[in-house]
Amino acid sequence: MSEPEKKRLQVEIFGQTYKMVGSESSGHMRLVASMVDDKMRELHSQNASLDTATLAVLAAVNGFHDYLKLKHQVEQMESELKRLKG
């Protein structure tokens, strides 16, 4: 079996260029980068005194918070699907 092709691309997040490598589509990788960029800019606009590292940590906190909420939703939907399929 061949390895899935790894895509490489450069993205800009909060003014810094990062090289991303992944097996996801370029569109998915660009979307993820733009979500992090948007969140850091939103947090910066709310508190301009926060440094880049703090903005990025808070963006990460937001991302994992949204992930956990969605994970809870998936678990509820899995239970409902199981019930419906009997």
Add this chain to the structure above:
Amino acid sequence: MSEPEKKRLQVEIFGQTYKMVGSESSGHMRLVASMVDDKMRELHSQNASLDTATLAVLAAVNGFHDYLKLKHQVEQMESELKRLKG
């Protein structure tokens, strides 16, 4: 209507203390902080030359990537539930 009670707590992420404020349970907030801390430590162990800001940006990229994958799964499950419920 009263506002939902805001909880305040201090968490440590990659050696720095952050004050978190939110309406979620303290357990949820601590879990989110530990996920960010774990991811930054994992990335640091893979590349010790990365600075804190870069580690946090990459942790955020990971969090939003996982979020998007789960969002896609939710959409598929929603379609299936709709189909099953007729």
